[in-house]
Amino acid sequence: SQQGEEDPQALSIQEGENATMNCSYKTSINNLQWYRQNSGRGLVHLILIRSNEREKHSGRLRVTLDTSKKSSSLLITASRAADTASYFCATDGGGADGLTFGKGTHLIIQP
């Protein structure tokens, strides 16, 4: 079953603009991860943020985590056409249940 929701479901912006995606989840987590998927292919791991962290950066990516609100956001700065993809948040509860994914945000970068 889905852990939570990404918001928005779809986002279209101009190249060079920043893109922000939000994720909400329902249960306690050990960490939260963001993945990218291009055209129904495999998922690519982008970044992992631990439950005791509030913010993390990796290149043009910035992730925040608010465990009190059970929410996370992914910011992609200076977007490029190659960033066009679906983005999923996934929670790791710390057990052997694998990752629980949200429904994803489909991001389109207009040239």
Next chain:
Amino acid sequence: KAGVTQTPRYLIKTRGQQVTLSCSPISGHRSVSWYQQTPGQGLQFLFEYFSETQRNKGNFPGRFSGRQFSNSRSEMNVSTLELGDSALYLCASSLRQAGRGTLNYGYTFGSGTRLTVV
């Protein structure tokens, strides 16, 4: 280093048949997980294996089974295929080890096997 390899990439099967999908993890990764992705249900956890043991199984019927070999390669099997089993099946490997305090690792996914049941 080589990524996660899934074979075959595409499969077309008839209702009632069975299918076996294969996954070779990244060298050194002992944790292998399987996921099903469909437009309606999204990404859903199927199984997790570690050192040839199934650690957990998602909410799927007994027709879905799997195993992991001593070299960490994994297979999943679906018997008596139904139309609703049409999906992208994704395998992922990780250094993550549940129960050992080494949890904060991401997963490397393969490109998936797209199964179509007709």
